Amino acid sequence: MRRNGFGFPRDDGRPVDGEAGYTLVAVVIGMLLLAILIAAVGPALGKIGQRDREMELLFRGRQYARAIGIFQRRFGRYPNTLKELFENSPHSIRKLWKDPICNCPDWQVLILNTPDANPQGGGAPVTPGATAPAGGPPPTPTPAPFGTPQSTQGPIVGVRSKVHKESITAWRGHQYYDQWRFIVGDADRDTSSVFDPNSLNVRAPTPNH
Numbered sequence: 438m439r440r441n442g443f444g445f446p447r448d449d450g451r452p453v454d455g456e457a458g459y460t461l462v463a464v465v466i467g468m469l470l471l472a473i474l475i476a477a478v479g480p481a482l483g484k485i486g487q488r489d490r491e492m493e494l495l496f497r498g499r500q501y502a503r504a505i506g507i508f509q510r511r512f513g514r515y516p517n518t519l520k521e522l523f524e525n526s527p528h529s530i531r532k533l534w535k536d537p538i539c540n541c542p543d544w545q546v547l548i549l550n551t552p553d554a555n556p557q558g559g560g561a562p563v564t565p566g567a568t569a570p571a572g573g574p575p576p577t578p579t580p581a582p583f584g585t586p587q588s589t590q591g592p593i594v595g596v597r598s599k600v601h602k603e604s605i606t607a608w609r610g611h612q613y614y615d616q617w618r619f620i621v622g623d624a625d626r627d628t629s630s631v632f633d634p635n636s637l638n639v640r641a642p643t644p645n646h
Contacts, residue, residue: 487605490537494598495608497534498619501544501596504530505621515549515621517591538600538614547595547620554594556623595620 504522508529509515516522522530535542547554598614608617 484605491604491606491608491614493537494614494617497537498596498598498617499624500530500534502619502621502624505594509621515592515594517593519544519546519593519596536598536600538598538602543599544596545599545615546590546593547597547618548590549592549594553597553618554620556618556620595624 501519501522505516508522508525511527511529512525516525516529519533522528523533533542536544595618597616597618600614602614603612604614604617611617
């Protein structure tokens with residue numbers, strides 16, 4: 438029979454003072470162990486999420502590069518905005534994907550005949566996030582409503598992220614997300630099509646004999 442602090446029996450079924458103290462200690466120890474576990478596992482879970490976003494960036498960037506190639510073959514020109522890939526009928530892309538690194542639609546577009554759009558990385562180096570130097574033909578102006586200034590954007594041959602953050606996995610030797618360039622004809626190097634984004638011609642692959 439349980440007894441209270443005065444030594445008299447307790448018949449109400451409640452724990453005596455000593456048992457309550459042991460329960461409190463056990464709860465505190467359990468909370469400490471849980472905090473240690475979260476501190477140990479939290480960074481690993483963060484790395485897993487970052488790797489997932491990197492894989493999604495590769496997928497979405499290649500989707501844009503392929504859609505630009507489809508658009509060029511259908512309409513004989515490159516798009517002036519990314520919206521044209523979806524708004525022009527028939528659609529060249531299933532949806533306008535967001536940049537998964539920032540979860541925003543703010544992609545950096547790559548303009549035809551600029552060093553940033555060179556699939557082999559040739560030409561003058563361009564710092565990620567900076568404007569490419571002049572030298573090529575001026576981009577095609579995007580029509581704007583009357584009374585508003587025009588924004589020159591296209592012709593677009595690729596996209597890249599604007600996020601300057603170090604990645605976990607290097608892609609083609611580049612360790613920062615804004616260096617991962619997804620250019621038409623170059624984003625999938627394992628495909629048989631050979632395409633130069635600085636030309637409006639698609640060169641068919643040489644047949645194997």
